[in-house]
Amino acid sequence: MSQFASPFVVNSVIDGIAWPGIPAASGQALLTVLLQLEQTQWWTPAQILDRQRQQLQQLLVHAREHVPFYRERLRDVGELSETDDWLARWRQVAPLRRDDIQRADAAETMIADFVPPGHGDLTEVYTSGSTGKPIRSVRTELWELIWSAFTIRDHLWHRRNFTGKLASIRESDKSKALYPDGAVASSWGYASATIVSTGPMVSLNVASTVEQQAEWLQRHDPDYLLTHPTIAYRLAEHCHAHSIRPARLQQVITIAENLRPEVRALCLSTWNAPVIDIYSAREAGYIALQCPDHAHYHVQSEGVFIEVLDENDKPCEPGQVGRVLVTPLHNLAMPLIRYDIGDHVELGEPCACGRGLPVIRKIIGRTQNMLTMPWGERRWPLLSSDSIEAMLKVAPAVRQYQFVQTGLDLIELRLVVARPLSPDEEEALLKWVHKKFAHEFQVAFVYLDAIPRTPAGKFEDFLSKVEPSVGGRG
Numbered sequence: 001m002s003q004f005a006s007p008f009v010v011n012s013v014i015d016g017i018a019w020p021g022i023p024a025a026s027g028q029a030l031l032t033v034l035l036q037l038e039q040t041q042w043w044t045p046a047q048i049l050d051r052q053r054q055q056l057q058q059l060l061v062h063a064r065e066h067v068p069f070y071r072e073r074l075r076d077v078g079e080l081s082e083t084d085d086w087l088a089r090w091r092q093v094a095p096l097r098r099d100d101i102q103r104a105d106a107a108e109t110m111i112a113d114f115v116p117p118g119h120g121d122l123t124e125v126y127t128s129g130s131t132g133k134p135i136r137s138v139r140t141e142l143w144e145l146i147w148s149a150f151t152i153r154d155h156l157w158h159r160r161n162f163t164g165k166l167a168s169i170r171e172s173d174k175s176k177a178l179y180p181d182g183a184v185a186s187s188w189g190y191a192s193a194t195i196v197s198t199g200p201m202v203s204l205n206v207a208s209t210v211e212q213q214a215e216w217l218q219r220h221d222p223d224y225l226l227t228h229p230t231i232a233y234r235l236a237e238h239c240h241a242h243s244i245r246p247a248r249l250q251q252v253i254t255i256a257e258n259l260r261p262e263v264r265a266l267c268l269s270t271w272n273a274p275v276i277d278i279y280s281a282r283e284a285g286y287i288a289l290q291c292p293d294h295a296h297y298h299v300q301s302e303g304v305f306i307e308v309l310d311e312n313d314k315p316c317e318p319g320q321v322g323r324v325l326v327t328p329l330h331n332l333a334m335p336l337i338r339y340d341i342g343d344h345v346e347l348g349e350p351c352a353c354g355r356g357l358p359v360i361r362k363i364i365g366r367t368q369n370m371l372t373m374p375w376g377e378r379r380w381p382l383l384s385s386d387s388i389e390a391m392l393k394v395a396p397a398v399r400q401y402q403f404v405q406t407g408l409d410l411i412e413l414r415l416v417v418a419r420p421l422s423p424d425e426e427e428a429l430l431k432w433v434h435k436k437f438a439h440e441f442q443v444a445f446v447y448l449d450a451i452p453r454t455p456a457g458k459f460e461d462f463l464s465k466v467e468p469s470v471g472g473r474g
């Protein structure tokens, strides 16, 4: 495909100027950031790190002076100057946990008492996650502008045609975008529409059935489908079984959940559409975007500073899995400094595409999706398609499943079944659980009519409600 396949035509607001387009002030600012992103992606890791240091320094000074929560916490960090080992001092700042944010926000110490001119108005969003511990996130207009630039970078990296139709199955508000009409918007949203004309966007509620989603998808015949990996998988399975191939569909864009390799394979074989995954979080913005040339991810270093640490809080090397600390660089309204976002990733070697942005080879999962052994060790349950196939072999009537670890020695197996399971089938499932999780856990069978998604529309096949053992990091 030629790089001119998706013309990037900037809207003009000046009378008498059609081309090159001059957009309104917010669009101009957005293009200023985009122009830089086009350059900085090719910088060396050292060049990128040095600019991050300068921005982190700004953030530190601001947070120490204007956010009461950080006054003590950042007292001893000093200045992040390039002449000494600034990273070592940076790493002495205690990681920020979800509970810290909740407590500080309840005590009204988490929001800045001052934001410099130019950062614009503040907006707030709430994120619940599946932990049931909502946190509030307050951000500036400037942060949103930079967020928009990364949205457009993703479109540019993956050569999307801005005039195409975008279909989204993401809306989780119970009263919005309901089948059969869904919702229709004239553009892809604020981020893109600020500078370019886009095609329309159609949306459907995540609570719709797979039959409804398939019918809706065929009726709209979009160029791009944006949804959660588990929804894409179920929909592709259905379309595969019924030979449904929306004629125009070029890409499936996934977001919000951990992407399993079988989702990529099934979307490609069913629709001949590659999956492009996005790693982002409501409270931190874009963390990493898929490389234009590979299935791995590039950290969006111009917007976030990412650290990946092993269990002893030492930085991971490529090939190692560790937990992610995120520091969004530009949100001065509510700075998150070394925020432990609750994800584990594997770092990769530098990318052959030539971009200097660090590589995340694999997003392993959320910490809350780890199995805790009765002796405290945490492991990934690794429910691959092979192990699920083995499970369905011993209990073919299982239509949907979810494992929830509710105690150190107890796993609740939630099932939706086509018919009641026989005692032999339950016994076989019990044995499968013991083998799969390498311990003779007690298993409580719970039969349901449907396994609901989280309030944000996410689905997880393994969830732990066991708190990490006490005595870990402070």
Ligand SMILES: [Zn+2]
Pocket (backbone or CB within 6 Å): 291, 292, 293, 294, 298, 351, 352, 353, 354, 355
């Ligand atoms: Zn790359």
